[in-house]
Amino acid sequence: EEKETVKSENKEVLIQDARTGLTVEALKKAILNNLFYVQGKYPEIATRNDYYMALSFAVRDRLLQRWTSSVKQYLEGKNRVVSYLSAEYLLGPHLANNLINLGIYKEMEQATQELGVNLQWLIDKEVEPGLGNGGLGRLAACYMDSLATLEVPAIGYGIRYQFGIFEQDIRDGWQVEDTDNWLRRGNPWEIARRELNYEVKLGGYVQHYMDRDGRYRSNWMPELTVKGVAYDTPILGYKVNTCNALRLWKSEAPKSFDFQSFNSGDYNHAVNQKIICENISKVLYPNDETISGKILRLQQQYFFVSCSLQDMIGIHLRQGEKIEDFNVTFAVQLNDTHPAIAIAEMMRLLLDEHDLEWVDAWRVTTRTFAYTNHTLLPEALETWDLELFGSVLPRHLELIYEINKRFLDEVTIKVYGDHQKISSLSIIGEGPRKFIKMANLACVGSFAINGVAALHSDLLKKTVLKDWYAYSPEKFSNKTNGVTPRRWMVLSNPKLTALISEKIGENWIKHLDELKNLEQYADDPEFQKSWMQVKLEMKQELAKRILGKTGVKVDPESMFDIQVKRIHEYKRQHLNVLHLITLYNRLKQNPKMDMVPRTFIFAGKAAPGYKMAKLIIKLITSVGDLVNNDPDVNHRLKVVFYPNYNVTNAQRIYPAADLSEQISTAGKEASGTGNMKLSMNGALTIGTLDGANVEIREVVGEENFFLFGLTAEEVTQKRNEGYDPYTYYKSNKELKLAIDQIASGYFSHLDDKIFKDLVNNLIYHDPFLVLADYESYVACQDKVSEAFRDKAAWARMSILNTARMGKFSSDRSIREYCDDIWKVKSVPVHLNGDS
Ligand code: GPK
Incomplete structure (x- = not known):
């Protein structure tokens, strides 16, 4: 019932000036309107947060007008869309930024003044969404601003962490951490898209069988299924109408699951499973440039990547396109290796869910992804213990073995006899315990690999990705970072x-x-x-x-x-x-x-x-x-x-x-x-x-x-x-x-x-x-x-x-x-x- 859309005689929605106007008068009206109808307050009893919310909703209305226009334009035009996959977005406060990009900062200043409140005072009320650690997350935020400003159709995909980067306090000269409960007072910048949700499997095992057409098939029997719900935040460009979506996934328990467990009478089990599901998007890992190898982190990465790819495939197919042409519709950028599991997930979706043959699936995959490396610290390159990996993603482990086997066969021919090279290019690391090298998965599955400054890109070729450069030099380039002047x-x-x-x-x-x-x-x-x-x-x-x-x-x-x-x-x-x-x-x-x-x-x-x-x-x-x-x-x-x-x-x-x-x-x-x-x-x-x-x-x-x-x-x-x-x-x-x-x-x-x-x-x-x-x-x-x-x-x-x-x-x-x-x-x- 959630998927039904309302059919209206009036194709054109009547847009009220109070909801979209950019004049001082329209803004004043909008603020009071939102104060009354959204916050349920009149000016005399409204709190600072009430005003902040009313103002934000007034601004959001104006963003939404541009957003729906952008979506319409994109769908009509069949334009290639950039999909930016990042585990982190360090956005900073939205309100003032949106006022600037809308070009109404001065007007809003006057409108609030005439209502007897100070704009800066309200701007300072916003709790920033700290959904990132540092440079890498902030870069993603700057890039979202520039994509919209350059009027490029783009979607940013990530995780809606309930708790962002911890708050730092200094006591007796030491750092102490406190939780970042940024959603406590509500978030006026997001729109929950309850109808946009996908199921994501975790754990369990894989069954193999031959289907009626004699095709070898895999059936992943998960231990747990979670649901990802889309939360969209509009990202407006500077003084343009382009408004792109930042689509962040929140994890929940799927309905089917509640049903089964609750009905079977095991109430405790059901409640526990619900908590496990919700835990996946609960908190941002606060490690910057260090790997921790925790199961939950791998689950987070896979969770948001799977939701995002399912979403993209849905968009692609709804446009009447063939699955084989996915890479024509989307270019997918991997912000470091955190989303690199996307390479294996794309293969799984194409093979197991959309019935492509291996070579076709691999062709689509390797024309879709591009990988940005952000570090030269060897200790920061992500790896996963192979056994742990297999316990969370058994099907993907099989797929990675197959990707690796086919790739190493090719390598062996090219580098004849150089075992050092073969093992360095292998996705699987050998040692007392085997491990999965995510950078290698990203390199093998991407058509482009880039560093983030000239020296860095140069050193990548000489150090951590040396053998990759020797093997596929044509994939490498430099894209020096930048920041948004807005x-x-x-x-x-x-x-x-x-x-x-x-x-x-x-x-x-x-x-x-x-x-x-x-x-x-x-x-x-x-x-x-x-x-x-x-x-x-x-x-x-x-x-x-x-x-x-x-x-x-x-x-x-x-x-x-x-x-x-x-x-x-x-x-x-x-x-x-x-x-x-x-x-x-x-x-x-x-x-x-x-x-x-x-x-x-x-x-x-x-x-x-x-x-x-x-x-x-x-x-x-x-x-x-x-x-x-x-x-x-x-x-x-x-x-x-x-x-x-x-x-x-x-x-x-x-x-x-x-x-x-x-x-x-x-x-x-x-x-x-x-x-x-x-x-x-x-x-x-x-x-x-x-x-x-x-x-x-x-x-x-x-x-x-x-x-x-x-x-x-x-x-x-x-x-x-x-x-x-x-x-x-x-x-x-x-x-x-x-x-x-x-x-x-x-x-x-x-x-x-x-x-x-x-x-x-x-x-x-x-x-x-x-x-x-x-x-x-x-x-x-x-x-x-x-x-x-x-x-x-x-x-x-x-x-x-x-x-x-x-x-x-x-x-x-x-x-x-x-x-x-x-x-x-x-x-x-x-x-x-x-x-
Ligand atoms: C690099 F590898 C990582 C990481 O895990 N987190 C992170 O913030 C930074 N980075 C680099 O340290 C910076 O030099 C760089 O400017 C930034 O990523 C964006 O590319």
């Missing part, structure tokens, strides 16, 4: 946006290359003054928030030295701390010294099980406690750990940055995207030749970038020579002092045990060459400080950074994916009812 400039930095637009118009928001027109003002003293005034105001705002959140008073005139990102040893927050301690010691030893005042700002979450990362947070807060309370230094040095780094907080931090810390060990950061956001907002970068830093330096000019450290090649060489951190520790006085202080408990009330693991790791192992880069880093930081003294020169460099960042718009990235990989074109959307 959220990361227009929304987060409205003052800078206004200043830029005053000079060069507003075109840059959609064509970021036009920022280069700012270059002509880089030496203009008036413009420099306005530019630095905006920066100062943003620093003042952040200073207020810092005081409120941490109790630390910081000087907005000091240099804001900012490192915000997940805490990871390869990102080397501890290298930053060593510099900080060095400055502290210099000041203590020479209190009269003329030093450029700095505020060190850190933010970022540590994976709850990652001991060393949590210890690094404790180190930062411990050094901060001492420095911030020492009157000898605290008017020139301050240390802040800004808690609970997320999209909302990132938007407030980037505009206030003078210096952007991008100091990962060369060859370890695939791209980085915070580096782009900071530079766009006028921060200068101190960084290694790693990830996209290389390309940022290329475009902004080496004279506007503070470079230090070993290159990726030198890092490898150093390791091969037998790197000994202890010699660096012994031979550099300032370094030794800093490390000895940490070890002796100088920053921890004389507790000499607490940082022991960290210190020993650094002086005896130092896998990320912190000590090797220390001297070069500190020397470079000295240059940064000198440069900061010359305000005009700094302003010039800052302006040039922003002016030259055009390349790093996610619009550019998405255009490259569209042209080179997906082969899709823009499809402009006309509003329904417009004639």
Whole structure:
């Protein structure tokens, strides 16, 4: 009954102006209307959340008009659709972003003002959907924005986690985690599509039999069946009518199941099974770039992939197309290996459910998928214990064996006798226990493989995917990451946006290359003054928030030295701390010294099980406690750990940055995207030749970038020579002092045990060459400080950074994916009812 549609005499739905109008009057009406009819409140008794909801529904109505128009256009046109599969979407708050993309921010500001409420106050009420860990999830969100802005038909598929990334609190200097109950007050941005649901099997075994036509068949008898229900969030492009869907799956118990168990009288069993089903989409795994190998995580991956592929096949077949032409309708991008099980699931659906022969199914599959790799850390490449895998996905294990067998037969012929190569290309890893290599499954089943920055793509070919590159070089390409200027400039930095637009118009928001027109003002003293005034105001705002959140008073005139990102040893927050301690010691030893005042700002979450990362947070807060309370230094040095780094907080931090810390060990950061956001907002970068830093330096000019450290090649060489951190520790006085202080408990009330693991790791192992880069880093930081003294020169460099960042718009990235990989074109959307 749910699938029935309403047939109406009136084909054209009457669209009320109060639901779609963009004028101040229409918006006011809409807000009051929603307050009354949706929230059941009148203005005098409405709460802040009531207003937030009413406003959001008013905005959503306007999105839905564009959404239905987009769907209509897509279905009529038979256009190839991009399907982005990602286990994470780190969207950030919707309301303000949608106001900007609708082009009604000013109008809404006035409408709310006339109703006696403050727009920013309502915007700040939104709890952001933190359905991702860090860079990878945020990239997916930027790409959804750019796909819609470029008017590309696209669907984003993922998981509707009931609990997103944990909330971070700092207690006694340590990270403590709290659950992220983001749906608590309701989510006005999603639409539950109860009628859109699919069954997903899990566990059990496979029966084999011959059917009446003599065809060999498989019948998967699952232990459990779960149901995935679609929840859609409209994603509107910037000042276009294109509104794409982000379709997230929620897991539930299927009706049939309730029936069976409840009727058989085993109530407890039935309730337990229901809980097991609902658990699948319950919580986001908080590990970033680490594998945990947990059954539930594999179930999550398979769950959302299966729902998504069933959904796509449904869409394809409903258009009257043949299953063999699936790849004409959809181009499916795998965001890392998390959805790579899609390769096997596609084969299962084509073979077992749609009766294709193997070669035909494999042809369709390998013309459908493309795979993006996001990491060079070998320990981050996903594998599954084969037995565990088989216990969850018995049919897929068979299929993977068959895929592997056919593939290795082909390999054996090509690489004759090279066993090393054969085993490296095999999807199945041998050892004390066999395991499934998801990157290999992704590579064998995809027609395109890409890295996320030039250096990363190059290193992929030389390291983790070397044998794949040798085997199929034609599959490889680079797609340097980008970020959306709508959220990361227009929304987060409205003052800078206004200043830029005053000079060069507003075109840059959609064509970021036009920022280069700012270059002509880089030496203009008036413009420099306005530019630095905006920066100062943003620093003042952040200073207020810092005081409120941490109790630390910081000087907005000091240099804001900012490192915000997940805490990871390869990102080397501890290298930053060593510099900080060095400055502290210099000041203590020479209190009269003329030093450029700095505020060190850190933010970022540590994976709850990652001991060393949590210890690094404790180190930062411990050094901060001492420095911030020492009157000898605290008017020139301050240390802040800004808690609970997320999209909302990132938007407030980037505009206030003078210096952007991008100091990962060369060859370890695939791209980085915070580096782009900071530079766009006028921060200068101190960084290694790693990830996209290389390309940022290329475009902004080496004279506007503070470079230090070993290159990726030198890092490898150093390791091969037998790197000994202890010699660096012994031979550099300032370094030794800093490390000895940490070890002796100088920053921890004389507790000499607490940082022991960290210190020993650094002086005896130092896998990320912190000590090797220390001297070069500190020397470079000295240059940064000198440069900061010359305000005009700094302003010039800052302006040039922003002016030259055009390349790093996610619009550019998405255009490259569209042209080179997906082969899709823009499809402009006309509003329904417009004639
Ligand atoms: C890479 F492998 C992973 C991962 O599991 N999570 C994640 O956020 C990041 N990433 C890289 O570390 C960044 O360098 C990169 O910019 C980002 O993915 C997007 O490509």
